[in-house]
Amino acid sequence: MATIREVSKLANVSVATVSRVVNGNKWVSDTTREKVLAAMGELGYQPNSFARSLATNKSETIGMVIGDLSGPFFGGMMNSAENAVRKAGKHLIVTSGHDTIESELGAIDFLLQRRVDGLILHLDVLPDEDIIRLSDNSHVPIVLVNRHISELSDHCISVDNDTGGYLATQHLIDLGHTSIACITGPLYKKDARNRLAGYRRAIEQANLTYDDNLVVESDYTEQGGKTSIERLARRKLNYSAVFAHNDHMAIGAMNMLKKQGKSLPDECSIVGYDDMVMARYVEPALTTITIPVNEFGTQSAHLALKLGGEEMDDITYKFEPKLTIRRSTCRRT
Known part of the structure; x- marks a missing residue:
């Protein structure tokens, strides 16, 4: 393996000049830099990345x-x-x-x-x-x-997750739904709290009653969506739409609603969040909030x-x- 001294000898410059080139020092002429780089290429010299990071205080x-x-x-x-x-x-x-x-x-x-x-x-x-x-x-x-x-x-x-939650819920309200369940992510997470706030804002602006019983805290997984629908069934609630805080939970909720014999979206509309790739391929294709x-x-x-x-x-x-x-x-x- 070539050494820095061999590079300096071939390029006919000092070891310090080679070091400056390796470390990206701007106080080296273009001609000298080209000579050093050519010598490094010819010898196959690979600078020690750890030593370079110590010299430049940069690890790249x-x-x-x-x-x-x-x-x-x-x-x-x-x-x-x-x-x-x-x-x-x-x-x-x-x-x-x-x-x-x-x-x-x-x-x-x-x-x-x-x-x-x-x-x-x-x-x-x-x-x-x-x-x-x-x-x-x-x-x-x-x-x-x-x-x-x-x-x-x-x-x-x-x-803006608050706006995302609002858009999802307002879409369902615009379609005539007045009893909308919400499957949240873990509420210790700020994004879940903000999406729930947007849901509640849309409900209250439409002069509908916000009902805690229609809200189920879950875990952003497909299984969490399934379990949330089971929990809503145990509460014996009537709802015609669901807003899930991500697409995984929305797809899980869709699968459980189908298992319960519900026709989607005729008997229950679903909105997800994130617009992951699978959202367009499930049946029915998932309405969702797209984030970049x-x-x-x-x-x-x-x-x-x-x-x-x-x-x-x-x-x-x-x-x-x-x-x-x-x-x-x-x-x-």
């Missing part, structure tokens, strides 16, 4: 913490973030927070110990005040994705790079959800 990596390494939601976000980071000549290191404070803090510490140049955090349980303190005390830029904290507005990439999950990844990566000193285009900090109407909803007869 961005760390990302997400809730779950599986599923289409996080898969799309990770993929788009990795593409954006790779285009900037860096690498993305991803780990999971596993929905506990201890695990989220452990994941962050794991990445900081690897000297990442920035952090992209999708956190569900770590309190706002702890995240603010982390941002204030961290030596690297921190970006929050799918979460907004007012004190860190210029570090957040988010979607892939753009979350791209924009959070761009913001992390920008906060780290890279020149990036304008950042989109907040996205508006949109209603995508398919065949799982119809006018109440």
Whole structure:
């Protein structure tokens, strides 16, 4: 394996000059840089990445913490973030927070110990005040994705989940539904609380009665959607529509309603949230709230790079959800 001294000898420059080229020092002429790079290429010289990171205080990596390494939601976000980071000549290191404070803090510490140049955090349980303190005390830029904290507005990439919940519920109200069940995500998560707030706002603006009995807290899984429909049946409630806080639960709810003998959407309309790929292929195709999950990844990566000193285009900090109407909803007869 070639050494830095062999490169300096072939390029007829000092070892210090080779080191400056390797570390991206701008105080090297273009002619000298080209000579050094040519010598490195000829000898197959590979600089030690750890030594380079110590010299430049840059690891050329961005760390990302997400809730779950599986599923289409996080898969799309990770993929788009990795593409954006790779285009900037860096690498993305991803780990999971596993929905506990201890695990989220452990994941962050794991990445900081690897000297990442920035952090992209999708956190569900770590309190706002702890995240603010982390941002204030961290030596690297921190970006929050799918979460907004007012004190860190210029570090957040988010979607208006309150509006998303409102749009889903208002669509059902516009179709004549007056008794609408709501299957929420875990209410310790801010996105679930905001979607529920949007649901309640639409109900009350339509002069309908908000009924806690029509609300079931669940877990964002398909099985959770099935179980929620069973729970509603045990409550012996009459409802003609369901708003589920994600598509997984919506599909689970659809399957259980069919098992109960319900015709969809004639006897029960369903609205989901996220617009994952499967939403258009289930039967009936799922009406849902579309959010730009892939753009979350791209924009959070761009913001992390920008906060780290890279020149990036304008950042989109907040996205508006949109209603995508398919065949799982119809006018109440």
